[in-house]
Amino acid sequence: MSLETVAEEIREEAEEQAEAIRQDAESEAEEIVSDAESEAEEIVSDAEAEVEREIDQLREQELSSAKLEAKHERMSARREALDDVRDRVESRIADLDADQRRELTESLLTNSLGEFAEDAQLAVHYAAGDEALIEELLEGRQNVAPAGEIDCLGGVVVESESSRVRVKNTFDSVLADVWEDELKQISDRLFDEQ
Known part of the structure; x- marks a missing residue:
């Protein structure tokens, strides 16, 4: 076997190994990319769900706050009306x-x-x-x-x-x-x- 043949065999073997390594690397890279895309989709989905929860929570807080404010305004209006009635009663008593x-x-x-x-x-x-x-x-x-x-x-x-x-x-x-x-x-x- 000549030196050239041995060198050719080594080169072919090295090329085959390089091709196998490249294919393994590409396959591993595709798997990493696929995992990263899945993880990114999951992160986006989780973030969207969290944003929806926060929006729902804010909406509920605003609604609750508006209801409380309306209740305070009704109570204040009632208090004013009752105070007015009491003032009128006192006035009528004073004018007996x-x-x-x-x-x-x-x-x-x-x-x-x-x-x-x-x-x-x-x-x-x-x-x-x-x-x-x-x-x-x-x-x-x-x-x-x-x-x-x-x-x-x-x-x-x-x-x-x-x-x-x-x-x-x-x-x-x-x-x-x-x-x-x-x-x-x-x-x-x-x-x-x-």
Whole structure:
């Protein structure tokens, strides 16, 4: 065998090995590219799904926020309407005619005095402008005296001078009690929620 033949065989063998290595490398490269494409598709699919989840979450948050804001606005409007009703009621109480004012004040005074012993020394506070009415209602009572004005719509606050017991029977306090007891019904009636 000649040197040239051996060299030719080595070269052919080297070319065959190189071709086999190249084919293996191409096959491996195709597999790597295919795996990378699959992985990229999976990453894109996962990213799209995550974006959709985030969009859904943001949409839900915005909807929830809008509902909450609407609820706050409704509550604020209701509160304003109830405040307006209460203001109108207070205004009507303040504008009672003399006979109604006298009747209510006398009833509240009688109830207040009933809370004390008959011989207790009592002081009666009253609304501005009711001094003459209170003096008239207290006429003939030895142990009860007018004690001055207080800030209220009407009615009385009676105090015992000896025990410092105080009974508050003002138009304001009666209204506050009624308002608290009847607020749900008032609200239901105003806003048709029966």
